[in-house]
Amino acid sequence: MITLYSYPGLYGLEDNNPYGQKVFAFLRLCGLAFEHRHILDAKAAPRAQLPYLVDDDKTIGDSDAIIEHLKQKYAAPIDDELTHPQRDLDLLIRRTLDDLYWVMSYSRWADPRYWPIFKDAILTTHPGVTAEALDGARQYNFDRYHYQGIGRFEAHDVYARGVADLQVLSNLIDEDSFLFGTEPVSTDASVYGFVANIYFYDIDTPLKQFVLSRANLVRHCKAMRDAVKRTVAR
Structure with a gap:
């Protein structure tokens, strides 16, 4: 199991x-x-x-x-049909997403413009979570950002880094297919995990503004959501 x-x-x-x-x-x-x-x-x-x-x-x-x-x-x-160059690109994409993660996390926990919205969404959706616990997690994340390095950037530089990551993803995704063809592969699941956590959030960060400006990113995210929802376990 x-x-x-x-x-x-x-x-x-x-x-x-x-x-x-x-x-x-x-x-x-x-x-x-x-x-x-x-x-x-x-x-x-x-x-x-x-x-x-x-x-x-x-x-x-x-x-x-x-x-x-x-x-x-x-x-x-x-992933059986992926070529060697596609497998190499998959690794590069996943490493780019690792960079994007820090910007996404910063936008929720560190940026004072969006932290109250994120905090309220968590508290409203999950009544068992306390405001004190979230405040403690926020302080923990501040420490993480400092030691990782992104916490030492100015906010506009943080988002410029994240937008650059998203631009690369947009450059790689066609208008009417998944990353490597007509069917999704594990790379698509990786990209979806990140873009969905931007696109479906009702928080108007610079990351979301960029995603909304790229029709192919939105289409890919929606197509992946549909594929994930319709799959039946074997």
């Missing part, structure tokens, strides 16, 4: 963290049956990070490691 542990959802998404949303989308695209459990405390997770997966007696942390495990154990054919 597969169990996915990830953060709670928000704004209609299954996870308010792009990495958990990515794994959720991958599982659905592959038609794998799984239980989804939402948690907030990541202390028991591998490396104290969410998401993580429990598959029978094995526990796997890190979204990329989770996907590799699922592809190997269940012979998921989703």
